[in-house]
Amino acid sequence: MDKILRYLENPDFVRWVYKPNGQNTIFWNEFQKDNPEEIGIIREAKTILLRLKPKKEILGPKIDSALPSIILKIRKKQQIRRIRQFTLSTFKYAAIAVLFFLTGLFIMKERYSSAIDEMSRQYANISYYNGEESRLVLADGKNIIISEKFSQIRYNEKGTIIIDQNDTISQNISGNNPMNQLIVPYGKNSSITLTDGTKAYLNAGSRLIFPPVFEDETREVFLVGEGYFDVARNPHKPFIVKTTDINVTALGTAFNVSAYPTESKIEVVLAEGKVNINKNEFALIHVTTDMTPNDMICFNKSTKKMDLKQVNTENYTSWHLGYINFESAELHKITTKLERYYDVNIFFENPETANKKITGKLKLKADIDEMLKVLATTSTFKIKKINEHEYLLN
Structure with a gap:
C-alpha cells in the first residue's frame, strides 16, 4: 500500500x-x-x-x-482492510476490479453475500491477472486451472462440468445459494454454457459469478469486465446480468455488456431480441429502459445517467467471433482492447496520436507482432517493440 x-x-x-x-x-x-x-x-x-x-x-x-x-x-478503515486483504501490490491494475466489484456485490442481494465473501477469502492471495491462467473456482472449494488461451466450458442440466470437450468434473452442490466463478485474465478468452443453455463469452480481464444450477424464479449472474450473452429463452424465468451499477434483464436474446471497472462507462449493446435496463440501486420505484436490436445503452458511472442510441452492433460484439470491427474509432480505444486481449502494454510516443480516428477490421491473430503490423499499416503509424510485453506506437 x-x-x-x-x-x-x-x-x-x-x-x-x-x-x-x-x-x-x-x-x-x-x-x-x-x-x-x-x-x-x-x-x-x-x-x-x-x-x-x-x-x-x-x-x-x-x-x-x-x-x-x-x-x-x-x-478509510474499510478500504484499507480490503486493500490489504487483496494484497494489491502484487496484482496488475485489473485486479482492482475484484475489490470494487465484490464491494458492490455485497449490497446487491443479501442472500449472495456469504457465498461471495467466503470465496473472496479463500482465493484472496491468488493473482488472477498478468500472465496467469484462466480458472474456474467452484463453491465446493475446487480451483480448476485452464491453460488454453481459448477455453470452452459447458455445464449439463445436472451441474456436471465439461472443459474443452475432454475433462469432466463433478461438483458437490451444497449449502444455500452456492456460487461458482469463471475468471479470465488478460491474454485469455473463454466461453461457458450454463445449465439453462445460455452461452456466455467472456473477454480478457473478466469474471463471471454464477450458480451451478438456476433454482430460483430468476436466472442471475454477476459480471465484471466484458461478456457476450446468447440467452436461452425461458419466458417464466428472466435472465439477469448484474454489474456494479446496472442490471440487464432478458428472456431470450443476444447482447453484449462491457463493464470494466477501469472504464468510466458501462455499455450494453443489443444484437437481437429485447432487454430492459435498470440501475442497480436501492429505490422504492425502479425505472427501466427498454432496448431493441441495434440499440446501445451507455451508462455514465459519474453522472448515473443513461444515453440510448443506435449503433452498428458488429463494432461492439465481433470480438467474440475473433475479430474487431471499428468505424471512426479513436486509436487509444482500439489499443486498449488489444492490451487486454494480448496482455501487453502499448504506449504512444505522441499523446495526440491516441486520439486519431481510424476505420478498419482486425482479425485477432495468435501472434501479437503480426497483429500490430496490421494495425500500424491501418493507422499509418509505426510500431516499435520494446520487449515481449511492451510496444511503442509513433
Missing part, C-alpha cells in the same frame, strides 16, 4: 490522472518506460484515483487542495 500512496500523494501524478496534457503525459509515459517495475503500481494508483474522482471538475490549481480529501477516502 505504501508504494501506491507514493503516487496518490504526488500532486504531479494526480494532475496527470485528472488533467492530462501533452507535457505530463510524455513525462509519465517516459517514466514508465524507464521504470517498468512501476507500471503495475502506477495503474493501480490511477484506478483508485479515477474511482475517487470528485463529481465536480478539478481545475489545475485546485488539485493540491483536493488531495487531503482524496487521501482521507483512501485511508
